[in-house]
Amino acid sequence: MAAPPSTIEQRLPSQPDGATEIIVFENVSIAFDEKKVLEGISFRLNKGETKAIFGVAGSGKSTILKLTLGLLKPDEGHIYVLGEDVTQMRENDLFDLRRKIGMVFQESALFDSLTVRENVAFRLLEEGNIPEEEVEKRVREALSFVELEGTMDKFPSELSGGMRRRVAIARAIITQPEILLYDSPTGGLDPVTSTTIIQLIVKQRDVYKTSSLLVTHRLQDAFTMATHYFDLKANEMRPLPPGARGEIPMGFLILHDCKVIFDGNAHELAQSKDEYIREYIS
Amino acid sequence: MELISPTEFVRDIVQTIEDYSLLAGQSVANLFRHPRYFADMLQQADLIGVGSLPIVVLTGFFTGAVLALNSSTTLQRFGSLSLLGQLVSVGMVRELGPVLTGLMVAGRNSSGMASELGSMVVTEQIDAMRALGTDPTKKLITPRVVSTVFMLFFLTIISDLLGMVGGGAVARGLLGINSHQYWSTAWQILTFQDVFMGLVKPLLFGFIISTVGCYYGISARGGTQGVGRATTQAVVASSVFILLVDFFVTKLLMAVFGYQ
Numbered sequence: 334m335a336a337p338p339s340t341i342e343q344r345l346p347s348q349p350d351g352a353t354e355i356i357v358f359e360n361v362s363i364a365f366d367e368k369k370v371l372e373g374i375s376f377r378l379n380k381g382e383t384k385a386i387f388g389v390a391g392s393g394k395s396t397i398l399k400l401t402l403g404l405l406k407p408d409e410g411h412i413y414v415l416g417e418d419v420t421q422m423r424e425n426d427l428f429d430l431r432r433k434i435g436m437v438f439q440e441s442a443l444f445d446s447l448t449v450r451e452n453v454a455f456r457l458l459e460e461g462n463i464p465e466e467e468v469e470k471r472v473r474e475a476l477s478f479v480e481l482e483g484t485m486d487k488f489p490s491e492l493s494g495g496m497r498r499r500v501a502i503a504r505a506i507i508t509q510p511e512i513l514l515y516d517s518p519t520g521g522l523d524p525v526t527s528t529t530i531i532q533l534i535v536k537q538r539d540v541y542k543t544s545s546l547l548v549t550h551r552l553q554d555a556f557t558m559a560t561h562y563f564d565l566k567a568n569e570m571r572p573l574p575p576g577a578r579g580e581i582p583m584g585f586l587i588l589h590d591c592k593v594i595f596d597g598n599a600h601e602l603a604q605s606k607d608e609y610i611r612e613y614i615s
Numbered sequence: 616m617e618l619i620s621p622t623e624f625v626r627d628i629v630q631t632i633e634d635y636s637l638l639a640g641q642s643v644a645n646l647f648r649h650p651r652y653f654a655d656m657l658q659q660a661d662l663i664g665v666g667s668l669p670i671v672v673l674t675g676f677f678t679g680a681v682l683a684l685n686s687s688t689t690l691q692r693f694g695s696l697s698l699l700g701q702l703v704s705v706g707m708v709r710e711l712g713p714v715l716t717g718l719m720v721a722g723r724n725s726s727g728m729a730s731e732l733g734s735m736v737v738t739e740q741i742d743a744m745r746a747l748g749t750d751p752t753k754k755l756i757t758p759r760v761v762s763t764v765f766m767l768f769f770l771t772i773i774s775d776l777l778g779m780v781g782g783g784a785v786a787r788g789l790l791g792i793n794s795h796q797y798w799s800t801a802w803q804i805l806t807f808q809d810v811f812m813g814l815v816k817p818l819l820f821g822f823i824i825s826t827v828g829c830y831y832g833i834s835a836r837g838g839t840q841g842v843g844r845a846t847t848q849a850v851v852a853s854s855v856f857i858l859l860v861d862f863f864v865t866k867l868l869m870a871v872f873g874y875q
Contacts, residue, residue, distance in 0.1 A: 402746050425750070432748035442743035444735075459749050461650065504747075 354381040354413070356401055357546040360543030361410035363396060364601040368480065370396055378512075378546060381582050383538050384545045385555035387613070388588030393489055394548040398514045401546065402434060403427040406447070415511060432456070441497040442596040443489040443504070449476070450485040453503045475503040479533055495526035502533055505543075513537060513545040519554055531557055532570040538582075539563040552614055559583040559599040587613065628731065638756065639826040645750075645757040655758035663724050663759075664766030670719050671770045672777055678711050679703055679778030683785040690712035699792060700801035703782030706803060707814040712775035714861055716818035720767055721853040725828035728759055729849035732832025733842035734786070741833065760825040768814065775813065808872040815862060820857050827853040 356378040363371050370393040378384050399405045401417040402411055412419050417430060443452050451458070453475050457468045476482045479499035491495055498518055505513060515534060519527035531554050536542050539562055549555060557570075559581055564571045573581065585602045587595040587610060590599045595602060595610055602614065619627075645651075683703050690696045732755060735741050744751050779801055786792040828849045835845035 399742070400669055404745055428745075428748045428750055434746070436743070436746040438739050438743055438746075440739060442739040444740055444743070445738070455749075456747050459650075459747070507798055 354378070355380050355382075355415060356546070357411075357413040358397070358400075359411045361400065361407045361412060363393070363405065363407045369591050371400075371407075371588075374588070374591075374593045375410075376586055376593055376596050378544055378584075379582070380544055381542045382584055383534075383545045383547060383558065383582065384584040384586055385549055385558070386586045386588065387550060387552065387555070388548070392588040393591065394550075394588060395516050397516065398436065398516050398546060398548060401512075401514060402431055404438060418555065432508065433510050434512045434514065435508070435510040437498065437501045437505050437516060437518050438610065439516040439520060441489070441501040443492075443497055443500055445489050447452075447488075448485065449481070449487050449489070449492070449500050452489065452500060453507055455504060456508050471507055472503075475507040476500075478506065478536070479503045493523050493526075495529065498526075499533065500521070500532055502530070502537075506537060506543075509541060509543075513543050515545060515547045516548075517548055517550070519549065519551055527551070527554065534561070535561055535570050536563045542563060555583070555585060556599060559585075600608075618723065625774075625784050635826070635830045638752070638830050638833065639822070641752050642756045642760045642826060642829070645753045646761070648753070652754055652758050655754065656761050659758050659762035660766050662727075663720070663762050664770060667720050667723055667766070667770060668773070671716050671774050671848055674719050675712065675774030675777035676705075676781040676784075677714060678715055678774075679707055679783075680785045681781075681782030682697045682706055682711065682778070683740055683782035684789070687785075687790050696790065696792060697796060697862075698800065699782065699786050699790070700779075700797040700799070701804040703786075704779050704801035704805055705809060707775045707778035707782070709809050710813075710865070712778055712818060713813055713816035716767065716771045716774040717817065717824065718758060718854055719858045720763070720770065720821075721824045721828075721857060724763065725824045725849045725853040726846045728822070728825065728828030728840055729832040729835070730846045732829055733835030736835050737838050737842060746764050751833070756782065756825075760822060761823035764821035766815040766816055771813070771817040779866055782870070797836040808868075808874070812868045812872075815868065816861060819864060823856045823860060827856060828872050 354377050358374055358376050360371055360373045360375055361371055362369070370391075374397075376384070385399060387426075388394050393541060396405060400407055401414055403414075403422060403424075407420055410420070411597075414430060415433060418429065419430065422430070443449075444455070447455070450472055453472045454468050457463050457471060463543065468501070472485070473482060476485065479497060479502050481499050481503065484492060484496065484500070489500065492500065502518070518530050522530065534545070534547065535558055538545065547555070561570045561572055562581065563569075584598060585595060587602075589609055595605060596609065597605075602610070605611065605614075685700060686702050687696060690698055690702070703765055732741070735744075735755075741751050741755075744754065779798075783794060783797050783801075785796050786797045831845040831849035831852070835841045837844070
C-alpha cells in the first residue's frame with residue numbers, strides 16, 4: 334500500500350488540469366418495451382473524479398452503469414469509455430475493456446457457489462497465468478482493504494448484507510481497475526454499515542485515485558464523500574478542514590424525467606434554484 | 616391472463632428460435648476459441664454423467680426386463696420365444712436405450728441447468744460475470760454442452776447393456792430360456808447399422824438437452840417464478856425435441872442404410 338501522505342495537498346487527490354475524459358455520454362437514449370428510460374443524456378467523467386448519480390427509483394441510474402459497461406446497448410447516442418466507443422464494439426471486444434473496469438452490483442451479485450476467496454480471485458484466476466501464491470497474496474490484500482481477511486473460506490450466504498457488499502468491493506478492486514462503478518452500494522444497509530462502505534469508497538478514491546460513478550439515492554452519502562477525505566495515517570475518513578472544500582473531485586448528476594437536470598459539484602448543487610432539485614435535496 | 620395477438624405470438628416463436636439457434640451455434644463455435652474451460656468440463660461431466668448413472672442403470676435394466684416380459688406372450692403365441700434376445704437387443708440398442716436415457720437425463724439435467732443459470736440471471740451473477748470480463752457462454756454453456764454430449768454417449772451404452780441384462784434376467788428367471796441362447800441371439804442380430812443408429816442419437820440428444828436447458832436458463836426473467844417457469848419449459852421442450860428428432864433421425868438413417 335502507498336506511503337501515508339502527510340500534508341493536506343498530498344492527501345487530497347487533485348483534479349488534473351485539462352483532465353482526461355474517462356467516460357463520455359453523448360445524447361444517449363434507451364427505452365425498454367417502448368418506455369423511455371433515458372433520453373438524450375450527456376455527461377463526462379474526468380480522470381480521478383467520482384460522480385454520484387441521483388434520481389428516483391426507475392429513473393435509469395443503474396442503466397447508466399450497465400450502458401457504461403456495454404451490458405446494454407443504447408437506442409441512440411455514443412458512449413466513450415477510456416477512449417473507446419462501447420456502442421460500436423462487439424461483445425467479444427468488450428470483454429477486454431471490461432477487465433479495466435470494476436463494478437459493485439446493487440445486490441453484490443457474488444457467485445453463490447464459490448467461496449469468498451474464489452469470488453475475489455475470480456478475475457485473476459480467469460487470466461490464468463498468475464502464480465497461485467500471487468493470487469493468494471492479492472486476495473489477502475483486497476480483503477484486508479475491506480477488513481474481511483477472516484472470511485476467505487466462507488460462502489456468500491454465510492455473510493451479512495454489509496459484508497457481501499464489502500466482498501463485492503474487494504472483487505471489483507483486486508486488479509486495481511481504472512474505473513469503478515458502484516450501484517447503490519449502501520442501499521438497504523444500516524447507517525453504521527453504510528458509513529463503513531462510504532469510507533471504503535472514499536479510501537479507494539483518495540488512495541488509488543480511481544475514477545468512479547456512484548449510483549445512490551442517499552444524498553447524505555454523496556455529501557459525506559464531498560466533505561471528507563481519507564487519512565491513510567489514521568486509516569479513517571476525516572472531515573475536510575475549513576476552506577478546503579471544492580478540492581475533492583466529486584461531482585453530482587441528477588436525473589429527472591429521463592433527462593439530466595443537474596451536473597455539477599456540491600457547492601453548485603447547494604446553490605441551485607431549480608424547484609425539483611431544491612425539493613430533492615431538502 | 617394477458618391475451619396476445621397472433622402476430623405477436625408468431626413473432627415471439629420466431630425470436631425464440633433465432634435466439635436458441637444463436638446460442639447453440641455459439642456454444643459450438645466457442646470450442647475453437649480461447650479460453651477453454653477444461654476443469655469446468657470435467658466438473659460438469661462428473662455432475663451430469665456420474666450423477667445420472669443410478670437413474671440410467673435402473674431405467675435401462677427395468678426397460679429391458681419389461682420389454683422381455685411383454686414381448687414373451689406374443690412371441691410364445693408364434694412359437695418364437697427363442698427370438699427374445701434379438702428383440703430385446705435391437706429394441707434397446709436402436710431405440711429404447713438412446714431415447715429413454717435421453718429423456719431421463721433431460722428430466723434431471725436440463726432442469727438443473729435451467730434452474731442454475733436462471734438463478735444466476737435473476738441474481739445478476741451472469742451480468743457480474745460479463746462485467747468481470749468473462750464470457751458466460753464460454754464459461755458456463757460450452758462446458759455443459761460438451762460434457763452432456765460426451766457423457767450421454769457412454770450413459771446410453773451402459774443403458775443398452777443393462778437393458779439386455781434385464782431382458783436376460785427375465786428370460787432366464789421367469790421364462791426359462793437358456794442364457795447362452797439368449798445372449799448369442801442378442802449379439803448375432805446386431806448389425807453395424809443398428810449400433811451406428813443407436814450411438815448417433817445420444818450425440819444429438821445430448822446437444823438438445825444441454826442447449827435447451829442453458830437457453831431457458833439464460834433467458835429466464837421474472838425472479839424465482841421465472842426460474843421455476845424456465846425449469847419446467849426446459850424439461851418439456853427438451854423431451855419433445857428429443858422425440859421429434861428421434862423420429863426424423865430414425866427415418867433418415869433408415870433411408871441411408873436402405874432399411875425396408
